[in-house]
Amino acid sequence: MxxxxxxxxxxxxxxxxxxxxxxxxxxxxxxxxxxxxxxxxxxxxxxxxxxxxxxxxxxxxxxxxxxxxxxxxxxxxxxxxxxxxxxxxxxxxxxxxxxxxxxxxxxxxxxxxxxxxxxxxRRWDSDFKTVQQVIKDGVLGDLVEAEFHFDRYNPILSPKAHKETPNDGAGILKDLGPHLIDQAVCLFGSPKSVFGDIRCTRENSVVDDWIDLLLLYKDFRVRLKAGFFVREANPAYTIHGKKGSFLKPRGDVQEDELKVGKKPNLDSWGTELDGSEGLLHTEFDGKEICENVPTLQGNYFDxxxxxxxxxxxxxPEPVTAEDGVKVMQIIEAAIASNREKKIIDLE
The missing domain is CATH 3.40.50.720 (NAD(P)-binding Rossmann-like Domain)
Structure with a gap:
């Protein structure tokens, strides 16, 4: 090799x-x-x-x-x-x-x-891979809306100066935002238009720490949210279709395990804890179904x-430069939207 x-x-x-x-x-x-x-x-x-x-x-x-x-x-x-x-x-x-x-x-x-x-x-997070599979299976019918959250509770400013002083890379829009945006683009492609609401919510914060982005597609909408004042987290993924809904809490364990020095393997790595399964409530062959969906294994090794x-x-690269360009287009559109208080067309 x-x-x-x-x-x-x-x-x-x-x-x-x-x-x-x-x-x-x-x-x-x-x-x-x-x-x-x-x-x-x-x-x-x-x-x-x-x-x-x-x-x-x-x-x-x-x-x-x-x-x-x-x-x-x-x-x-x-x-x-x-x-x-x-x-x-x-x-x-x-x-x-x-x-x-x-x-x-x-x-x-x-x-x-x-x-x-x-x-x-984070395309290889266990929770996102499960959401991706549910959408691919078509069990929700035609999609109407989706909402992705990256919620945290952390009101304290970071001690890292480059994270908390105004610069080209500071702020939650370019920190957690790219994860949410990339996942939306991975699932649905580029939107037609973007509306962005970007705020500072922590005391003495001078960089954005709260975002609410609305991606407008032809037939449905995707909302992306992240902030630091969420003690009780919303579902990380909420998808509603014309047949049913899927709600999935954030459950991927890889980052936490890596931070404490655990070494990745190819067997059990990225397996979520019991109790964080997603809820599927839909209709199939005329029968209503409400059940937990087993979570797929995540693995950054892939x-x-x-x-x-x-x-x-x-x-082809697993995430291409063209993918990166699309994410940056949405980030720039969100900044312009927040500044001008209007929807920004990408096309």
Whole structure:
């Protein structure tokens, strides 16, 4: 099996939790190391890898793939540098700061014949995969509306300055928003229009921390919400069709287990706890059905397997740069909508 030599641009939470464990597990990747600016931590977890003193030193090494997992405001600069150096790239969300930047990166990758993917791991959450399957099965009939939530209760400002000071990547719209938007686009494609309501709700907050986005499709509507003042969570996914409804609480366990140092495996990893199943209430063959739906297994490993197939066997990326452009178009439309207090057409 071909080994894809891979390096990270940082080894903070995302590198330690979301990337390195899967790169280490997958037989098709070789983790070379990470660019580390001050704290030198990666060798504590992976003693044989390198700690690069600069991005130039990293790019000068025999690297095939670079994970751009730095703050959002740096994504465009670093991803462009990676691509121009002839390396494949995976860029975390939000993909870039603007649509123009996203389109430029996509163009460079295409011109150079490189793979460029967005890290939207939550397509492989157990809860979302289950929602995706229920919709695919058609048991709800023609869809009328859907509502996705990413709810938290956390009124305290983050100690990380780049998260709480105005900059190109700060705020919940570019933090949790890309997850919700990407999932909607993955299921339904791009909407015709967008309406956005964006607020600051925490004391002394100067960056957006509450969003309510309405995506307008031809025949149905999708509402996306996220905020920090939800002690009692709504269903993470609510889908209503002409035959029935499906409600699913957020239940994926992968992030929590990775944060406490658990290592992913391919058997039981990503299995939700009992009691977080979704509720299906619909009609089938003239009979009303109201039952819990078993949750599918989640596994972020499948994303990295998709990256491997893209690079080693020239398959499409699991989340393409074009997907990233679509998400950025919706984010920009939501910002314009909030500013102008009107619906913004995408077409």
């Amino acid at each position: 071909q080994k894809i030599k891979t390096a990270l641009l940082s080894y903070g939470m995302s590198g330690k939790v979301f990337h390195a464990p899967f790169l280490d597990l997958h037989p098709g990747f070789e983790l070379l190391g990470s660019w580390e600016r001050s704290k030198k931590l990666i060798q504590e977890d992976y003693p044989t890898v390198k700690s690069y003193p600069s991005i130039d030193a990293l790019l000068a090494d025999d690297v095939d793939l670079v994970i751009v997992n730095t703050p959002v405001g740096t994504h465009f600069e670093y991803a462009k540098k990676v691509l121009l150096a002839g390396k494949h790239a995976v860029v975390e969300k939000a993909f870039t700061s603007t649509v123009a930047q996203a389109e430029e990166l996509a163009s460079i990758a295409k011109e150079k014949g490189l793979k460029l993917a967005v890290f939207q791991n 994303y990295f397997d998709g990256i491997y197939e893209a690079i080693a066997n020239n398959k």
